[in-house]
Amino acid sequence: MLIFFTQKPIKTLLLIPFIFCFHMQAQQENVQRDARVDLLLAIKIDMQKKHLIGENYAIQIHSGTLADAQSTMTEFKNAFPQWPVIVHYETPNYKVWAGNYSVRLGADQALKSIQRKFPSAFIFKPSLMRK
Numbered sequence: 001m002l003i004f005f006t007q008k009p010i011k012t013l014l015l016i017p018f019i020f021c022f023h024m025q026a027q028q029e030n031v032q033r034d035a036r037v038d039l040l041l042a043i044k045i046d047m048q049k050k051h052l053i054g055e056n057y058a059i060q061i062h063s064g065t066l067a068d069a070q071s072t073m074t075e076f077k078n079a080f081p082q083w084p085v086i087v088h089y090e091t092p093n094y095k096v097w098a099g100n101y102s103v104r105l106g107a108d109q110a111l112k113s114i115q116r117k118f119p120s121a122f123i124f125k126p127s128l129m130r131k
Helices: 002-007 009-028 035-049 066-079 104-117
Strands: 057-064 085-090 093-101 122-124
Touching: 057 066, 057 104, 066 085, 066 093, 066 104, 093 104, 104 122
Parallel strands: none
Antiparallel strands: 057 093, 057 122, 085 093
């Protein structure tokens, strides 16, 4: 064996990567994947698209009584129909939340537009974002 390495070291060095390559290909063919993994990945992708998981940002427009919150929500829907808006109750106030952003930059851009009409609006990270 020692004679083989001393006489042809270049051929030996070229042969070693091929052996490992064939060995790795043989291992990859034996992997079996559970069908439930694909289902879980599809659910996760859907939740990420809807911004239900991960870091989320929203913009609070108003905090006060239910009547004021409903009128503010109607006014917001008329001014900015492209963003979703909800009324969320946190004792003792009703809060109007707009948008659901996974990136802070998107929330900042929306806030600039919203603050022209609602100057007291601000960005926050909700612990619970409802659709």
